[in-house]
Amino acid sequence: DVKVTQSSRYLVKRTGEKVFLECVQDMDHENMFWYRQDPGLGLRLIYFSYDVKMKEKGDIPEGYSVSREKKERFSLILESASTNQTSMYLCASSFRGTIQIGEQFFGPGTRLTVL
Amino acid sequence: AQTVTQSQPEMSVQEAETVTLSCTYDTSENNYYLFWYKQPPSRQMILVIRQEAYKQQNATENRFSVNFQKAAKSFSLKISDSQLGDTAMYFCASRDIQGAQKLVFGQGTRLTINP
Numbered sequence: 001d002v003k004v005t006q007s008s009r010y011l012v013k014r015t016g017e018k019v020f021l022e023c024v025q026d027m028d029h030e031n032m033f034w035y036r037q038d039p040g041l042g043l044r045l046i047y048f049s050y051d052v053k054m055k056e057k058g059d060i061p062e063g064y065s066v067s068r069e070k071k072e073r074f075s076l077i078l079e080s081a082s083t084n085q086t087s088m089y090l091c092a093s094s095f096r097g098t099i100q101i102g103e104q105f106f107g108p109g110t111r112l113t114v115l
Numbered sequence: 116a117q118t119v120t121q122s123q124p125e126m127s128v129q130e131a132e133t134v135t136l137s138c139t140y141d142t143s144e145n146n147y148y149l150f151w152y153k154q155p156p157s158r159q160m161i162l163v164i165r166q167e168a169y170k171q172q173n174a175t176e177n178r179f180s181v182n183f184q185k186a187a188k189s190f191s192l193k194i195s196d197s198q199l200g201d202t203a204m205y206f207c208a209s210r211d212i213q214g215a216q217k218l219v220f221g222q223g224t225r226l227t228i229n230p
Contacts, residue, residue, distance in 0.1 A: 004159075031216055040124065042206060043220040050216070058217065090160065094216060103150070104218060106160040 003027070004107040006091050012113045019078040021110050023091030030096035032074035033104065034058075034066060037088040046089075049074055050096055081114045088112075117142045117209050121221035128197055129229050135182075136192045136224050138207030145169075146212040149183065151192045154204040154223075163205070166190065194226075202228045 007022035023032065031050050035043040035058075045058030047066040055066050063085060067075045074093075078085055088111050092104040119140045128134045140149065151163040166174045166183050173181050178198075182191045190209075194201055207221040 033217065035220075040222055042119075042121075042222040043218075045217055045219075048217055092160075096216065103162050103165065106152075108159050 004091055004093055004105050006089075006107040006110050008110050009108060010111050010113075012115065013078075013081050014115055015082060017078075017081050017114075019081050019112065019114075021076040021078075021089055021091075021112070023074045023076070023093075023107055024072055025074075025091075025093040025105070026072065027093060027095075027105065028071070029093035029105075030071070031094045031104075032068065033092040033094075034064075034074065034076045035090045035092065036060070037090055037109070043090060046076065081112075083114050086112060086114045117144075117147075117211070117219040119207050119209050119219050119221040121207055121224050123224045124222070125225045125227070127227040127229060130197060130199060132197055133193060133195050134197055134226065136194075136205050136207075136226065138190045138192070138221055140188050140190060140207070140209045140219075140221075142188075142209060142211070144211050148210045148212065149181075149190045150208040150210070150218065151179070151181070151190075152206045152208060152220075153201075154206065155200075156203070160206070164192065197228045199228050199230060202226060 004025045033048040034046040049068040065077045091107040094104045147168045149166045153163045154160040164176045178195045208218040
C-alpha cells in the first residue's frame with residue numbers, strides 16, 4: 001500500500017520561528033511536491049523536486065525553502081514564520097517520466113497556525 | 116501558463132441523486148492529462164479519475180465518469196447514485212505530458228451528500 005506521511009497533523013508556531021515540515025514517501029518516487037491549500041484558492045505549488053538535491057520553484061516560493069537529501073524525504077522550511085503562512089500544507093509524490101501518467105499521491109496534510 | 120477553474124464553490128444533493136461538478140481549463144499544449152481528486156473531511160486526497168487528452172473516449176470509474184470536451188476545454192465530473200461517502204472537496208487538475216510534471220489545481224468544489 002502506497003504511503004506518504006507528514007511529520008505532524010497540527011502545528012502551532014510563533015511569528016519569526018523557523019519551521020520544518022517533513023514528508024516521507026515509501027514508493028521510490030522521483031518527484032516530490034509541497035503545496036499549500038487555502039479556502040477558495042485550491043492547492044498552490046510551493047516547491048517541487050524531481051531528484052535528490054534538485055529543487056524547482058513553484059508558483060508561490062517566497063518565504064519558503066526546501067531540502068531533499070534523500071530520495072524518500074522532502075522537507076519544507078519556513079525560515080521565519082509569518083501569520084500569512086497559516087495554512088494547510090500538503091506533500092505529494094509521483095513517478096517521473098511520461099510513461100506513467102504521473103498520478104500524485106498525497107500525504108494527510110499539516111495544518112500550521114502561526115500566531 | 117495552465118489555469119484550471121471550478122466555478123462551483125459548494126454543491127449539495129440528496130443521496131442516490133446524480134451530480135455534476137464543472138471544471139474548465141486553459142492550456143496551450145495539445146497533449147495533457149486531466150484529473151479529478153477527492154479530499155474527504157480530515158482525510159487524504161485521493162485520485163478519483165483521470166483522462167488523457169489524446170483519448171476521445173470519456174473515462175469512467177464505477178459511479179464516476181467525466182464529460183471531456185477538448186475544444187471547449189471543459190472537464191466535468193459526474194457522480195451517479197451518490198453516496199454519503201462521496202461527501203468531500205473535489206479538485207480538478209491538469210498536467211502537461213512534457214516538461215515539469217506538476218499539477219495545476221482548480222479552487223475546489225465542496226460537495227455534500229445529504230441523507
